[in-house]
Amino acid sequence: MNIEKKILKYSSLEELVLKLNRDGKQVFAPVKKDNIVDFAPVSGLYEMAEDYIVTVQSAKFVVFPNVETLFEIETSKDKITLKDKDFNSIPEIILLGTRPCDAAGFNILNAMFGGDYQDTIYSARLDKTTLVSISCNKSDAKCFCTSVNGNPGATAGSDILLTRIDNNDFLAEIVTEKGKAIVSKYPELFETVPEINKDKYMADVPVEFNLNGISEKIYSRFDSDIWLEQSLRCIGCGTCAFICPTCGCFDIQDAYDGYSGQRKRSWDSCGFSLFTLHASGHNPRNVQSQRWRQRIMHKFVYLPEQQNLLGCVGCGRCSRSCSANMNLKELLIHLKNVIENE
Amino acid sequence: MESIRKKAKELLEKNAVQVIIGYGEGLDKSVSAIFVRKPENAETLIFDDRCVHNLAVYLLKNEIKALGKPCIIAHLAALRTILQLASEHQITEDDVLVLGVTHKGELMEFAGFKDIEKYIASANIDISENEKEIINKLEAMTREERWQFWVEHLSLKCIKCYACRAACPLCYCSRCQVEYNQPQWITVEATPVGIIEWHITRAMHIAGRCVSCGECYRACPMNIPINLLNYLTVLTIKEKFNVSAGTSADLDSVMSSFKSDDKENFIKQS
């Protein structure tokens, strides 16, 4: 696959952000506020945070927002009107500053919301989203993309991948048709590039483990004590699932005031104690160790079996934001060691 | 730290307790709760300035209770939590062995809850000056400015992950109000007023029970100073009813009791 390369000077990226805004797109970039870096709309590049590994929340909100109104209902004495989602109201969004791990996360969500049944709202949002990612020139101890088939300069999932090179300028890899469309629209901003090897600008993320071929072994430990041992300190909040780029579980609730209202979809977490509560009152996963086991199995056993995809991109967000310090990389290393030594 | 490890090892060897709930260090040197069950693993227990988490949140978790009788390494806020839980009949003296730690790292062995009460009576349980200053700053703003502050920092930021609820040792309801939909008092979705209603509800349910451990703030992935709402109730209840949570295992529930001369200045009457 021949990926076209261009140079995008820093000043040209500044121009690009201004022009995209002027041309009616919403540009979301990592912004530092109240000591955390998270995606927010930016009108100029100066608003973007410089020093971040990854944002606190993932970028999945553009295709899978925390709250999504599915449809609206109005009732009157003699009729019920159902108003479907207005797809025209979905804005065109450019995500600037996603990392290769964030971009890879979209592939898993695409498989979940696509496949046999196309989620039309998800697809509509995906169509209107363009990812201009920035590769990683540094990582921290919680990153482990290289252990889950990723790497800090991977292009998969991005429409354009920028790599910061000398002089603050960027090497731009134009990965997809959407990426090419941006270059065609603003050709004056993209310059031809001499041969540049981007590897020297990449963060060093050592491979800590290899999970290939281990799905069956993890599954065979379904009844092991290891799940209890690992999850004793988990407090069962929804943080890891909510900020994870590949978690797509949701709840659907009707919000009506008697005469009108909406049906809404919102984020849910398999870590919540009542996630699997049945209407009968029975809860097949009523203790945290079962819920922790499910999280690992879903990402590393069931998804690979069903979709041939690992359900984790190694971004490390869950580990950074977990208040109980459940460090996923450490726990996976521990899991692998236990399995291989038993 | 050594005295903690020594005592922990001794307790496990004698089988006086089956698990030590304490602090440990991960591979990347970050601190978390650990659950030591073998005497030889007592070496993994640590205690230093980084050990601020309120471990009492683990005392009521079913899978931890199933391990057997715990010993908990408890700093001041955790000690207050234990007394508050006792006053709410969630734990008894026989359920847990408490090893207190002062902020200097000194170990305190408590014979029972009365001992803990004595220690707490001599300790400073006020909300920190820093936090009081922030509350004062908020109170000095105009009402509109305060509303803007909370809309910006809470309504439009909170993702309803319930980390604040999960981290709080006093939030132990097996089925929280948000988990009912008949009636649906709190919206499931993270919508602006729904978020305000959730946080007011939690603050009111914790009112009189909050031991100002700050876990809610520490747990919030969005860095929202959610503890300020709870601290306001702590200050109000101390000022108006002269009670502080977690000071005795025999405390009456503040918001379920009353004094016939409770004072206020806003109720209209002739």
Next chain:
Amino acid sequence: MPDFQPKIVAFVCTWCTYAGADLAGTSRIKYEPNVKIIRFPCTGRIDFMFLLKSFAYGADGVIVSGCHPNDCHYTSGNFHARRRWIVFRELVDLLGMDINRLCFSWVSAAEGAQWAEIVNSFTEQVRTLGPYKEYRELAEKDKK
């Protein structure tokens, strides 16, 4: 805003304030019609969520009223309510909600005139404050 008619919701107890309001009616005392009265057995039963939901659904002001201390039909319901209101009021004030739109009172079954006076003065107060737009605008966002 002379044309603005505030919407006021009153949560009252059966045995004192509701009876007092009834007395105002039978005594033909005129008072502002802006108030919708909702009858509860006791102020002790009134959950603070009712007040919040009232504002979210369009109220500009809320009255909560019950028996005088020591006169509660259920002995102590109003004492529990008083503690709850003391804390709730401070909490929502810190959040920046307009506590001038909250009116708490003790009105007995014999105090028809006082009930009318409270409704009249509170309605004027809320009329001067205007509609509780900022809360309702935020609540509208919930519906998107």
